[in-house]
Amino acid sequence: MNLIRTGGALLAVTDHRDCLNLEMTVKRIIMIFVSLLLSISPITSVLAQPARALILSSRVTAPALASTAPASGNTRHDLSKTDADAWLDGFLPYALQQADIAGAAVVIVKDGQVLTARGFGYADVAARKAVDPDLTLFRPGSVSKLFTWTAVMQLVEQGKIDLDADVNRYLDFKIPPFRGRPITMRDLMTHTPGFGDVFKDGIRSTGDVPPLGAVLRRMLPDRIFAPGTTPAYSNYGCALAGYIVERVSGMPFNIYVEHNIFWPLGMAHSTFRQPLPPKLAPFMSKGYVIASQSPQPFELVSIPPAGGLSASASDMAKFMMALLNHGAGLMRPETARQMLAPTNVVLPGLNRMALGFYEQQVNGLSAVGHAGDLNRAHAYLWLLPAQNTGVFVVMNSAGATESESFDIRLGLFQAFGDRYFPVPARAPLELSTAKAHAKLLVGNYSLSRGSFTNFIDAANFLRQTHIGLDEDGRPQVPYDFSSRPHKWIEIAPFLWQDAYGPQRLSAKVENGKVVRWSVDAVSPFMVWEPTPWTRNIAWLMPAFLAGLGIIAITALGWPAGAIARRRYGASLGLTGIDLTLHRLIHGLSWLALAILGGWMLLFQSLGATDASLDAWIWLLEITSAIGFAGLAACALWIAYRSWTRPGTWFARAWPTLRAAAALSILWVAVAFHLTSFGANY
Numbered sequence: 189m190n191l192i193r194t195g196g197a198l199l200a201v202t203d204h205r206d207c208l209n210l211e212m213t214v215k216r217i218i219m220i221f222v223s224l225l226l227s228i229s230p231i232t233s234v235l236a237q238p239a240r241a242l243i244l245s246s247r248v249t250a251p252a253l254a255s256t257a258p259a260s261g262n263t264r265h266d267l268s269k270t271d272a273d274a275w276l277d278g279f280l281p282y283a284l285q286q287a288d289i290a291g292a293a294v295v296i297v298k299d300g301q302v303l304t305a306r307g308f309g310y311a312d313v314a315a316r317k318a319v320d321p322d323l324t325l326f327r328p329g330s331v332s333k334l335f336t337w338t339a340v341m342q343l344v345e346q347g348k349i350d351l352d353a354d355v356n357r358y359l360d361f362k363i364p365p366f367r368g369r370p371i372t373m374r375d376l377m378t379h380t381p382g383f384g385d386v387f388k389d390g391i392r393s394t395g396d397v398p399p400l401g402a403v404l405r406r407m408l409p410d411r412i413f414a415p416g417t418t419p420a421y422s423n424y425g426c427a428l429a430g431y432i433v434e435r436v437s438g439m440p441f442n443i444y445v446e447h448n449i450f451w452p453l454g455m456a457h458s459t460f461r462q463p464l465p466p467k468l469a470p471f472m473s474k475g476y477v478i479a480s481q482s483p484q485p486f487e488l489v490s491i492p493p494a495g496g497l498s499a500s501a502s503d504m505a506k507f508m509m510a511l512l513n514h515g516a517g518l519m520r521p522e523t524a525r526q527m528l529a530p531t532n533v534v535l536p537g538l539n540r541m542a543l544g545f546y547e548q549q550v551n552g553l554s555a556v557g558h559a560g561d562l563n564r565a566h567a568y569l570w571l572l573p574a575q576n577t578g579v580f581v582v583m584n585s586a587g588a589t590e591s592e593s594f595d596i597r598l599g600l601f602q603a604f605g606d607r608y609f610p611v612p613a614r615a616p617l618e619l620s621t622a623k624a625h626a627k628l629l630v631g632n633y634s635l636s637r638g639s640f641t642n643f644i645d646a647a648n649f650l651r652q653t654h655i656g657l658d659e660d661g662r663p664q665v666p667y668d669f670s671s672r673p674h675k676w677i678e679i680a681p682f683l684w685q686d687a688y689g690p691q692r693l694s695a696k697v698e699n700g701k702v703v704r705w706s707v708d709a710v711s712p713f714m715v716w717e718p719t720p721w722t723r724n725i726a727w728l729m730p731a732f733l734a735g736l737g738i739i740a741i742t743a744l745g746w747p748a749g750a751i752a753r754r755r756y757g758a759s760l761g762l763t764g765i766d767l768t769l770h771r772l773i774h775g776l777s778w779l780a781l782a783i784l785g786g787w788m789l790l791f792q793s794l795g796a797t798d799a800s801l802d803a804w805i806w807l808l809e810i811t812s813a814i815g816f817a818g819l820a821a822c823a824l825w826i827a828y829r830s831w832t833r834p835g836t837w838f839a840r841a842w843p844t845l846r847a848a849a850a851l852s853i854l855w856v857a858v859a860f861h862l863t864s865f866g867a868n869y
Contacts, residue, residue: 267577267608272296272304275607280308283596287587290479291319293326293501294600297578300513302505311473311584312483319584321501325457325464325472326582327487328504328567329560332460332497333426335445335507337377337527337544338518339433342448345523348436349373351543358432361405367414373432375415376425377543378532379713382413383422385639388869389799390423391563393485397462400431400441403490407868410641418704419534419541420636421713423494426544430493441493452517453506458499460492472498475564476585487562495562501580504569508578512571528556528573530712535694535704537683538711545571546712550605550690559597566593570601579604602690616685622678623661628702629695630655632724633716636704643809644869645861646787652725653716655705665693665707723859732856735849736784739777739819742846746774769826773846776819780853783808783815787862794869802867813863816854823850 265271276294284292291309295302307319343349349358354370356362363371366382375381386409409424430441437444442460450458459465463486464472474483489496510517515524530540530547539547545556548570557570567582581600587593619625633653639645658664663676663684676684676693684693695705706715719725753760762770786808793801827847830840857863 287592288478289585292583293321295501295505325498327565331560336493366411369415371415381425383409426494427491455503458503473584504580541712568597616677619678632719634719731852735852738849743777779815805867816857820850820854823847
């Protein structure tokens with residue numbers, strides 16, 4: 189008979205087969221639990237969830253478009269209706285079919301005229317109702333923000349809003365300064381107010397949309413960065429700007445936009461009203477996940493200035509032409525130039541931020557615009573002011589894969605640039621400092637946009653970005669622009685060009701250390717910064733997974749030990765406080781596993797984004813604080829007792845390992861706010 193101590197209990201086994209069976213069972217349980225834990229990557233959809241649930245402007249998983257990188261040397265085509273129609277016919281129908289997207293509309297404007305306006309596929313698949321670019325309404329998501337910024341600039345022009353004044357001047361509730369700095373309208377327009385992400389109740393499919401002011405008071409995010417210092421895309425910030433439009437103008441936001449943008453431009457098929465007015469409702473496209481599934485309900489956006497627009501493609505053409513014509517019908521030329529000029533440099537060499545519009549270059553040409561995504565509607569608008577040209581594309585389905593709709597949009601614009609504004613192909617020249625500078629990039633980084641003060645912070649435990657080095661000593665960045673490989677060539681100090689595509693990467697270095705970096709696709713409004721050691725998964729993830737395994741073994745040791753003792757007539761041999769601690773550590777181990785399982789189930793359910801989950805959230809937060817802290821305290825107590833009395837090395841080593849395991853789990857829970865209290869997110 190062999191004796192094995194598992195979880196503090198003596199476990200009697202007769203031969204190696206019993207040992208092996210127990211070991212295999214434990215390993216299976218651990219692997220199942222770890223795989224379930226890693227399936228929290230739907231928690232990474234908590235980044236995508238705010239993206240879908242609150243109209244994220246730009247998907248960070250899609251191939252990036254903007255850059256000065258060369259095109260493939262294509263022959264330049266004349267930008268005419270005939271050629272554009274032929275090109276679109278060869279591009280979009282196949283792309284939509286492959287992605288299982290029901291319908292789309294595209295409009296191209298040039299020199300103050302609509303060059304072409306096209307509909308593809310169906311606005312209603314079941315009814316076989318074709319998309320009509322003049323009549324069919326789509327939800328362009330965060331492209332809505334461009335109307336909010338236009339409204340703001342109209343009021344700036346009238347002297348009613350100061351871009352650099354404390355926004356509290358215009359509000360009926362107070363936003364306190366943070367790190368000694370108030371938020372300004374310029375901060376809101378450049379996505380630098382320093383807010384964390386919030387998205388609870390962002391989208392609903394039934395009921396009424398509450399008053400904007402009430403929503404903003406309830407959703408007020410925690411502050412992460414000092415205003416004006418760090419770009420972190422903020423839906424709340426844009427909604428706050430829309431509320432300021434309400435307050436300053438004395439009109440509800442949707443009425444202001446109707447009177448001052450839609451009517452002057454003749455945009456008769458556009459509205460921010462939710463639900464739709466009866467006269468426009470029949471023209472609304474259905475919304476689909478994929479075309480082969482049933483349509484989904486109309487999405488009610490609780491902060492309309494950030495994403496509540498419904499509009500036809502032809503109406504969007506009128507908006508683009510007005511802006512390209514120096515703001516004609518909307519504002520003075522100097523105001524339009526101020527709004528559209530990409531002057532806010534986040535990182536040298538990358539795309540820049542204008543006032544609300546952001547830059548996306550193509551073949552060396554500067555375009556400004558915005559992307560937009562609801563759950564089932566996806567759009568992008570680009571303006572090339574120097575070429576007096578604009579492009580707008582919108583789709584009514586997400587597509588068969590998560591990034592497909594964005595891939596199509598950016599692919600369309602890059603193909604547009606390659607066809608009508610090609611540049612000669614040329615290979616980037618690499619600096620002699622390339623390897624030395626690449627080494628400085630190595631490390632773990634966290635994205636500036638996210639939730640960092642509530643339980644959604646757990647997403648940041650799984651989505652940190654590690655930059656390493658490839659076999660040639662160049663940066664190896666797992667940020668996935670597409671399935672193709674990347675080869676980063678340093679073309680200027682701390683500026684890298686992808687040799688296989690148009691993407692660029694830039695880093696800011698202070699005192700010999702990288703303090704932030706970004707890439708063209710998101711550089712105007714998001715950066716990555718070094719992850720503090722207290723949250724760095726380079727050591728935390730192995731420690732957490734090892735700790736999880738040890739706690740799982742401890743939990744399993746309780747029933748396994750009881751079964752073995754009963755089978756072989758062995759006794760536990762513990763009395764008094766030792767018996768109490770033995771029972772407590774095993775009970776708390778099971779509780780810890782149950783809590784982690786509960787968090788996983790919660791994250792799988794967060795798509796509801798409403799108060800129905802509040803009780804579950806509070807229960808998990810309270811039990812996390814009690815369970816994880818209790819487990820650590822109990823494990824430390826047992827470890828202390830093992831070192832204060834005679835015993836074997838195993839009698840001391842196992843309790844010590846278990847105490848370290850419990851502390852690692854508690855550390856992660858505290859560092860990533862699973863033990864915080866509150867149901868707002």
